[in-house]
Amino acid sequence: MQHGPAVRRRKLGAELRALRAESGLTSGEAARLVGWHQSKVSRIETGTSGVKPADVRLLLDVYGVTDPQLRELMLALAGSDGAGGHHWWHAYRGVLPPTYRDFISLESQAGAMRTLETSVVPGLLQTPEYARAVTRAAVEGVADDRLDTLVEVRLARQVVLRADPPLELSAVLDEAVLRREVGGPGVMARQLERLVEAARLPQVRLQVLPFTAGAHIGVTGPFVIFSFPSTSDLDVVVLDNLTSSLYLERKEDLRAYSEAFNTLQIHALSPEDSLDYIAGIGDGA
Structure with missing residues (x-):
């Protein structure tokens, strides 16, 4: 049982881990392809740290994910609408x-x-x-x-x-x-x-x-x-x-x-x- 932000991080991490495995890459190989340390990929996949939408895009590109609906969902979990803009409710953040x-x-x-x-x-x-x-x-x-x-x-x-x-x-x-x-x-x-x-x-x-x-x-x-x-x-x-x-x-x-x-x-x-x-x-x- 978790609060919203935590469960979103965990869900995003689990899905990114599955997509990486589907692509045939290890976490170390994925990290090298995007220019990161392997520990960063691990932290994202376990949901122990947040991830920027731009980083999610990098991973999705490396994993060969082209399905626009799946990409949009992953980016939404990271806090983006997938196009670099804002959802309508962002205007009500205050x-x-x-x-x-x-x-x-x-x-x-x-x-x-x-x-x-x-x-x-x-x-x-x-x-x-x-x-x-x-x-x-x-x-x-x-x-x-x-x-x-x-x-x-x-x-x-x-x-x-x-x-x-x-x-x-x-x-x-x-x-x-x-x-x-x-x-x-x-x-x-x-x-x-x-x-x-x-x-x-x-x-x-x-x-x-x-x-x-x-x-x-x-x-x-x-x-x-x-x-x-x-x-x-x-x-x-x-x-x-x-x-x-x-x-x-x-x-x-x-x-x-x-x-x-x-x-x-x-x-x-x-x-x-x-x-x-x-x-x-x-x-x-």
Whole structure:
């Protein structure tokens, strides 16, 4: 169990080590080709030290990695978008904590996201009014200008659902998410309408876990599983708490949370029934 920056370094190092082995090079040979000491390559591969995006590019070139998607992912883990520029969220560095920036970076690079929500609507599906009400409640005493910025970021994140290809989102929502009146009746009504719209998107699979399901494996709290298109070795589970985020990347952790999510999907309503259920709550049924 590690914090975001540490797990990103470890994941990047492990993938670079695998790519080096694939190329048939030893760590010493790779170091000589880029003009480094062998110990630098070892520190990068074990995740004990950070690595600049420019150094990652050098290694990828030496290893003969030409797949643009894989290169972009490696550079994102190193803190770059792969083109030497900045991602959109870099403009908010003074407002967003590092753990949140890490989360957004992973979200933007992931091919798929599975999430269990027990209290609030997932950020990617929130309306502006709902996002404002949730953020105001979560960040006590937040000034209006900072609140505006945080909501702006929340809405900007939703671009991943409209990307080409879009992020594939699978969400299981506890019924409490739909029943909790956030921001008042009008705000909640519009939010439920937004969920119905989102549930009809081909890249979104939305399921409701009704109260009648009773106690379930998700009662311990919400979680997110990110999966990446180039390699499953970079998949990660994210757990949020009040002051930070924790990243789980051991294979046994990923397996446990994947199995838990599969179980939740089995006990939840089907996507079709969930859509009707959400619409019924919105209609006051």
